Structures are given as C-alpha cells and as structure tokens.
Amino acid sequence: xxxxxxxxxIQGEGRTMGLPTVFVRLSGCNxxxxxxxxxxxxxxxxxxxxxxxxxxxxxxxxxxVCLTGxxxxxxxxxxxxISRLLEEGMQVSLETNGSLPIAGLPDHPGLMVSMxxxxxxxxxxxxxxxxxxxxxxxxxxxKFVVSDKEDLERAEDxxxxxxxxxxxxxxxxxxxxxxxxxEYVLKHRL
Numbered sequence: 001x002x003x004x005x006x007x008x009x010i011q012g013e014g015r016t017m018g019l020p021t022v023f024v025r026l027s028g029c030n031x032x033x034x035x036x037x038x039x040x041x042x043x044x045x046x047x048x049x050x051x052x053x054x055x056x057x058x059x060x061x062x063x064x065v066c067l068t069g070x071x072x073x074x075x076x077x078x079x080x081x082i083s084r085l086l087e088e089g090m091q092v093s094l095e096t097n098g099s100l101p102i103a104g105l106p107d108h109p110g111l112m113v114s115m116x117x118x119x120x121x122x123x124x125x126x127x128x129x130x131x132x133x134x135x136x137x138x139x140x141x142x143k144f145v146v147s148d149k150e151d152l153e154r155a156e157d158x159x160x161x162x163x164x165x166x167x168x169x170x171x172x173x174x175x176x177x178x179x180x181x182x183e184y185v186l187k188h189r190l
Contacts, residue, residue, distance in 0.1 A: 001026060001047070001048055001049070001050065001053060001075045001076075001077045001078070001081070002026060002027040002028060002045040002046070002047055002048075002075065003024060003025070003026060003027065003045050003046050003047075003048050003053060004025045004026065004027040004040075004041040004044060004045040004069075004070065005023075005025045005041075005045075006022065006023065006024050006025070006053075006056055006057070007022070007023055008020065008021070008022055008023075008060045008062065009021060009023060011064070011066060011093075013143075013169070013171065014093075014114055014141050014143065014169050015112065015114075015141050015167065015169075016064060016066075016091075016093055016112070019064045020062045020064060021062065021064040021065065021066050021093075022057050022060040022062055022064070022065045022066070023065075023066045023068060024053060024057065024065065024066070024067050024068070024072075024081075025038070025041055025068050025069060025070065026041075026045070026067065026068070026069045026070050026071070026072050026074070026075050026078070027041050027042070027043060027044060027045035027069070027070050028041075028042060028043070028069070028070045028071065028074055028075075029041075029042060029069055029070040029071040029074065029097070030071055030074050030097075030099060030100065030127075031071065031097050031099055031118070031122075031124045031127055032123070032124065033097075033118060033122040033123060033124050034121065034122055034123045035121065035122065035145070035147065035173045035174070037174050038068075038069070038070065041069060041070045042070065049077075050077045050080050050081045050084060053077075053081055054081065054084050054085065054088070057085065057090070058088065063089070063090050063091050064090070064091045064093070065085055065090050065091070065092050065093070066092075066093045066094075066095060067081070067082070067092065067093070067094050067095065068095040069095070069097075071096065071097050071099075071100065072094060072095065072096060073094075073096050073100040073101075073102070074100065078094075079104065079105065079106075082094065082105065082106060082111060083106055086106060086108050086110045086111060089110075090110065091110050091112070092110060092111050092112070093111075093112045093113075093114050094111065094112070094113050094114065095114045095116075096113065096114070096115050096116070097115075097116045097118065097124075098115045098116045098117055098118060098128050098129060098132055099118075099124070099127040099128060099129055100129065101129060101131070101132065102115065102132050102135050102136075103131070103132075103135050107137075109139070111139075112139050112140055112141065113136065113137075113140040113141075114140070114141050114143055114169075115132060115136060115140065115141070115142055115143065116142075116143050116144075116145065117133075117142060117143070117144055117155065117158055118145075119144060119145065119146055119147075119150075119151035119154050119155060120150050120151060120154055121146070121147040121148055121150070121151050121173070122145070125154070130162070133158070133162040133164045134162070134164075136164045136165055136166040137165060137166060138165055138166055139166070140166040141166055141167050141168070141169050142159075142164050142166055142167070142168045142169065143168075143169045143170075143171065144158075144168065144169070144170050144171070145171055145172075145173055146170060146171070146172060146173065146181060147172065147173040147176060149184075152170075152181065152184045152185075155168070155170065155190070156188055156190055159190055168190060170185050170190070
C-alpha cells in the first residue's frame, strides 16, 4: 500500500466527530474533483505492507482508525487491512469517493463506510457507482460536499430517489459558509 501519511488527531466530521482517531491517508485517487482538498496526496508516500500499516496503527494505542486518501479502495490491500484492523478490535471508518464498489467489504459492526456522492460542482458525478447506495447500512454515512444550489438539489434528488439506509451528511466546499446549506437542509427536511 502506498501510504502518504499516518497521524493521530480528532475526527472532525460525521458520526464519529470528536473521537481520537488514527488517520491512514493512502496516496492516489481515481477521480479529479475540482475542489479536492487533498491534492497533496495524489503522489508520493511510502510503500508499506498491510502488516507494517497494522503495526504502525497499533502503536498509536487508540481504537478508532480512519482510512482515507486519495481513495483507499484504489489499493489492493485495503480490504485485508480493514479485516485485520477489525480482528484487532478496532473501529474502522473507510472514507471512499463512491466510484468504486463497496459490496465486498466486511459486514462487521466495527466498520463504518463514509461514502461521498460527488455532486455536479465536483466535475466527477458521472463516475459515481450508484449501485453502492443500496449497500449502505444504518451505521454508515453518505456525505454530500456541496458548493451551490445545484449541488443541494442533486443531493435531495439522490436521497429521495434512492433512499439510502443511512444518515446523510451535508458539508460545504472548503471556504464556503454553512448557513445556506443549513437553511436548505431544514427547509427541505433532508
């Protein structure tokens, strides 16, 4: 696995916000979102085996691990790493961009999939694997990063049409204010 960085911090978004978490950021991504906030992780990193990543994660001595990127599912070793982390009793959140299949991931209470739906402003909406929406479970989360009204309308359409079985998280593109997102979500009862 090509690991760009590993660090201990506090989860800043979603259902596990506030929890001390080891972040394992894998290098590379199969998408090119216009407003990507981790372009620095597109290249570089250290080639590590699943055993080496697991040993590093265990050294942080916390139960929560976030696999992020780039795109973690772009790495062949990610499913094995998830299984091994779960075997060690860790709680794993997998941040995925929604363009690669999640169907084969372990159905384990310790795994939370945090899947993006790339809205129109990302430039990558056509790459979304809509079949993933039916594989989301109540413990997972579907994340919409939005930059304008068109993105909010698309998010609403996706939620109404596919009714994923998990909470939806709305967040503005970095640098934008949250107030219009809050107003839209409340007004449309999303």
